Amino acid sequence: MKIAIDAMGGDFAPKSTVEGAIEAAKRFNDIEIVLVGKTEEINKVKTEPFPKNLTIQHAEEVILTEDEPARAVRKKKEASLVVASRMVKEKEVDAVITAGNTGAFMASGLLIAGRLAGIERPALAPVLPTMGENEILILDVGANMDPKPEHLVQYAVMGKIYSEQVLGIQNPRIGLLNVGTEDTKGNELTKKTFPLLKALSVQFVGNVEARDVLNGVCDVLITDGFSGNILLKTTEGVASTVFQLLKKEFMHNTLTKLAAAILKPGLKNFKKKLDYSEVGGAPLLGVNGAFIKAHGSSDSKAIMNAVRQARLFLKNQVIEKIEQEIAKGVENQNDDK
Amino acid sequence: MKIAIDAMGGDFAPKSTVEGAIEAAKRFNDIEIVLVGKTEEINKVKTEPFPKNLTIQHAEEVILTEDEPARAVRKKKEASLVVASRMVKEKEVDAVITAGNTGAFMASGLLIAGRLAGIERPALAPVLPTMGENEILILDVGANMDPKPEHLVQYAVMGKIYSEQVLGIQNPRIGLLNVGTEDTKGNELTKKTFPLLKALSVQFVGNVEARDVLNGVCDVLITDGFSGNILLKTTEGVASTVFQLLKKEFMHNTLTKLAAAILKPGLKNFKKKLDYSEVGGAPLLGVNGAFIKAHGSSDSKAIMNAVRQARLFLKNQVIEKIEQEIAKGVENQNDDK
Numbered sequence: 001m002k003i004a005i006d007a008m009g010g011d012f013a014p015k016s017t018v019e020g021a022i023e024a025a026k027r028f029n030d031i032e033i034v035l036v037g038k039t040e041e042i043n044k045v046k047t048e049p050f051p052k053n054l055t056i057q058h059a060e061e062v063i064l065t066e067d068e069p070a071r072a073v074r075k076k077k078e079a080s081l082v083v084a085s086r087m088v089k090e091k092e093v094d095a096v097i098t099a100g101n102t103g104a105f106m107a108s109g110l111l112i113a114g115r116l117a118g119i120e121r122p123a124l125a126p127v128l129p130t131m132g133e134n135e136i137l138i139l140d141v142g143a144n145m146d147p148k149p150e151h152l153v154q155y156a157v158m159g160k161i162y163s164e165q166v167l168g169i170q171n172p173r174i175g176l177l178n179v180g181t182e183d184t185k186g187n188e189l190t191k192k193t194f195p196l197l198k199a200l201s202v203q204f205v206g207n208v209e210a211r212d213v214l215n216g217v218c219d220v221l222i223t224d225g226f227s228g229n230i231l232l233k234t235t236e237g238v239a240s241t242v243f244q245l246l247k248k249e250f251m252h253n254t255l256t257k258l259a260a261a262i263l264k265p266g267l268k269n270f271k272k273k274l275d276y277s278e279v280g281g282a283p284l285l286g287v288n289g290a291f292i293k294a295h296g297s298s299d300s301k302a303i304m305n306a307v308r309q310a311r312l313f314l315k316n317q318v319i320e321k322i323e324q325e326i327a328k329g330v331e332n333q334n335d336d337k
Numbered sequence: 338m339k340i341a342i343d344a345m346g347g348d349f350a351p352k353s354t355v356e357g358a359i360e361a362a363k364r365f366n367d368i369e370i371v372l373v374g375k376t377e378e379i380n381k382v383k384t385e386p387f388p389k390n391l392t393i394q395h396a397e398e399v400i401l402t403e404d405e406p407a408r409a410v411r412k413k414k415e416a417s418l419v420v421a422s423r424m425v426k427e428k429e430v431d432a433v434i435t436a437g438n439t440g441a442f443m444a445s446g447l448l449i450a451g452r453l454a455g456i457e458r459p460a461l462a463p464v465l466p467t468m469g470e471n472e473i474l475i476l477d478v479g480a481n482m483d484p485k486p487e488h489l490v491q492y493a494v495m496g497k498i499y500s501e502q503v504l505g506i507q508n509p510r511i512g513l514l515n516v517g518t519e520d521t522k523g524n525e526l527t528k529k530t531f532p533l534l535k536a537l538s539v540q541f542v543g544n545v546e547a548r549d550v551l552n553g554v555c556d557v558l559i560t561d562g563f564s565g566n567i568l569l570k571t572t573e574g575v576a577s578t579v580f581q582l583l584k585k586e587f588m589h590n591t592l593t594k595l596a597a598a599i600l601k602p603g604l605k606n607f608k609k610k611l612d613y614s615e616v617g618g619a620p621l622l623g624v625n626g627a628f629i630k631a632h633g634s635s636d637s638k639a640i641m642n643a644v645r646q647a648r649l650f651l652k653n654q655v656i657e658k659i660e661q662e663i664a665k666g667v668e669n670q671n672d673d674k
Contacts, residue, residue: 131578131581131582142516145516145523145524145525146524146525177567179479179482179562179563179566179567179570186482186563187482187483187561187562187563188482188483190563209570210566210567210568210569210570210571210574211570211571211573211574211577212574213571213574214574214575214578215574215578224524225516225524226516226523226524226527226564227563227564227567229516229547230514230516230547230564230567230568230571231547231567231571232547233516233546233547233548234547234548234550234567234568234571234572234575235571235575236548237547237548237549237550237551237552238551238571238572238575238576238579239575239579240548241468241551241552242575242576242579244468245468249600249603249604249606250600250603252603255599256599256600256603258596258599259595259596259597259599259600260596260600262592262593262595262596263586263587263593263596263597263600266586266587266589266593267586269586
């Protein structure tokens with residue numbers, strides 16, 4: 001198993017990516033890691049000799065956060081992310097991890113690695129923490145803005161496999177994001193998708209309202225990329241607003257500052273619980289390789305966690321299993337004819 | 338100006354509605370209020386004689402929260418909400434306020450009062466508090482699940498007028514909910530709507546990301562009913578989760594309980610700031626009458642605020658202004674031909 005890390009992607013790169021890569025290479029001796037990026041910059045930030053299973057692949061260019069994604073992927077042929085994705089395409093590595101530009105990440109997966117046989121639309125699938133014991137995998141949050149019902153069915157198939165194989169959830173509960181819990185609720189897309197999910201051999205728990213998502217009422221949440229993006233960014237926005245407001249209340253006077261100090265350890269947990277970046281990277285499911293997007297603000301620990309995720313992805317053969325399930329679906333459809 | 342209040346709708350009805358109606362009738366002597374509902378129950382909870390401008394219209398039935406909305410509106414012809422809506426239709430009153438079943442509220446507006454001339458799809462438009470000084474009016478959050486670009490343009494026209502006339506915002510900033518701020522972002526709907534809003538004679542500030550909504554980057558947010566509903570319910574869900582988590586941290590031990598006690602007054606403000614129900618009722622814009630939906634958990638103060646809102650709605654001729662603007666738009670289209 002070979003995993004490429006885009007050394008230049010992320011707010012704290014290349015320090016975070018190099019340190020994370022070293023840590024991961026030391027921890028997992030059944031994988032090889034390739035740091036893709038500017039050799040000089042990588043060497044400048046490294047604080048210890050690389051383990052044997054960690055190497056560098058030089059890449060001259062860098063895709064920036066502000067770059068227009070698809071254009072950058074096409075034009076910057078020597079960008080670290082593009083080089084890493086090409087290595088997947090050419091089977092030199094099996095996985096790519098980046099904490100850089102999300103749009104460029106998706107474009108690289110789609111344009112360079114390409115879609116899996118039978119998959120019409122890949123899905124970006126981050127994991128949200130919940131108030132319950134579980135975490136929720138959400139597909140899609142932005143790879144495909146106008147999916148058809150059949151695409152959402154494929155999301156369910158891919159989500160189930162990823163949830164089982166990487167997140168370790170047996171027979172995950174699949175929910176459909178909707179405006180009400182009744183079976184007949186929704187827009188045209190969800191109304192048409194509902195019976196298809198019901199007929200699928202997954203544990204479909206029906207429609208899920210946005211307000212119940214954080215209560216962990218399902219393990220895999222299916223939605224179109226537009227609505228998924230709204231859900232994710234609203235969660236992020238409200239959580240961030242809450243912390244700003246809380247901080248303001250805490251700084252009110254000496255007494256409230258003291259109270260805040262007492263509460264600090266608990267609030268740290270609390271913040272962690274709400275911080276969806278803690279849970280790890282988001283896979284782009286349905287492309288030809290393990291593509292993992294780590295959060296832009298990833299530190300070395302987050303990079304190391306993304307490696308752990310990519311390793312499970314490969315070890316448990318997520319791609320092969322998706323291909324098999326999708327092929328079965330196609331066979332069934334042919335049988336029906 | 339005559340305002341009907343559905344006496345039976347809401348978690349705390351009829352106590353909340355009767356007390357709110359009395360308070361409002363005493364405060365505003367330029368309006369007449371009609372409490373619509375079971376006379377006996379209304380009289381049972383009233384604690385003081387009614388002012389002259391407050392009367393009862395008996396209605397035998399009640400629409401429950403769990404009733405299927407459209408069906409309930411059609412079948413329960415003597416339900417308080419249905420009777421009140423019929424009074425609007427027959428010009429016996431100018432406005433309806435309810436804290437009951439939201440779906441039934443929308444169905445009553447659409448099926449009984451009917452749409453305004455030229456309006457293709459009415460929109461439910463609640464107000465969200467923000468971290469800034471302003472509040473944001475969002476249309477639509479659920480009246481229309483699959484709108485066309487032209488419908489969203491009408492939302493902008495209606496939203497501008499309501500924002501100016503009822504919320505008192507001069508030349509409100511109109512934003513389009515989207516997955517990124519760049520002009521070309523989005524799904525088919527937002528991509529097609531963007532140039533139409535740009536061409537409209539409103540202060541269009543472009544695409545708005547969900548994470549920026551609570552920062553108050555616009556005054557009126559335009560979106561389809563499905564996405565608007567996701568935005569609203571996610572906000573509600575995250576805020577409620579936050580308070581549950583905070584409470585848990587506060588109850589940790591004696592010291593944290595003490596700290597929580599110190600912070601209590603500030604946190605009350607904080608909670609209020611995040612509670613979107615505080616801001617008032619949501620109008621159903623585009624129907625033939627002032628239809629105001631108060632939050633299900635409305636107390637008498639919230640009902641009284643909804644009356645204040647309905648009064649401004651009528652006094653400042655929101656309906657007439659919407660009809661004029663929409664007629665202008667139709668004329669302009671004819672000119673173009």
